[in-house]
Amino acid sequence: MARPLFMSIFLLLFLALFLLLFRQKKVVYQFLVYLVMMVLLGIVYLFLGSEFLMAFQIIVYAGAILVMFLFFLYLYPEEEFKIQDMRNSTLIKTLIPSLLFVITLILILFTFDVREYEASASVYSVKELAKLIYNQYPLAIFLLAFILTYPMIAIYLLMKGSESDD
């Protein structure tokens, strides 16, 4: 009984944040709305039985990426973000595929019967995920570690290049 109640509250919260994201004129507030959205998404991951993803989502997105984003916002002058809307013709052109997407989704959700599956809660533990990572996906983890060195090298090289230009 608690799960449907919480999920309906989350759905309403996401809809409210979706509207708030477009109503805000200042970019900093849009980023803060997105920050709240990411924390809520982490809690939704908790309802899907993946605690590790919840921790990862909050630490990586709310903790690292968005803080870095907010730090970057202070580097730009405020005039850059004053006029940011597209023309009305562009708005109408993007509204049509968006509405088509929403209508199709609602039709699929309410007309076709999606088969319900009972998830086994014992499978979804961090221990099982770690077993899967280190037994079936060692190459993927190795590649991931390699990919994660890219931004560090890129930041070093680009910052060094910009310092020498100055």
Added chain:
Amino acid sequence: MINYSFFAGEKVFYLIASIIILSGFYLLFTKKNLLLAILALEIVFNGINLMFATVSFYYGDLTGQMIVLLSLSVAAASFAIGLILVLNYYRLKRSLNIEGMTELRERIEDGDRDGND
């Protein structure tokens, strides 16, 4: 009487994921700021990740969570590189307007239009 079966199943997760994807696409197409475009792509990433996690949970396969884990890490790396590129673009052009990014557009000179020099 409210039907709670919709909120108890997997459909509500798909709906939340589609709201997130839609907000990302709408932000990407309606705002003409380069920094907001990167943020919009990150929002789309998150919506797709939620769909992966939902399918993983309801279909009893942990591979979906594994894909989300890899996708989040790669998104974080690409995001950092994107921010550096935006910063350098701003240093060059002193603007973040997407509509002003026309350096790679093909320019046809009057003499080249007929294939002559």
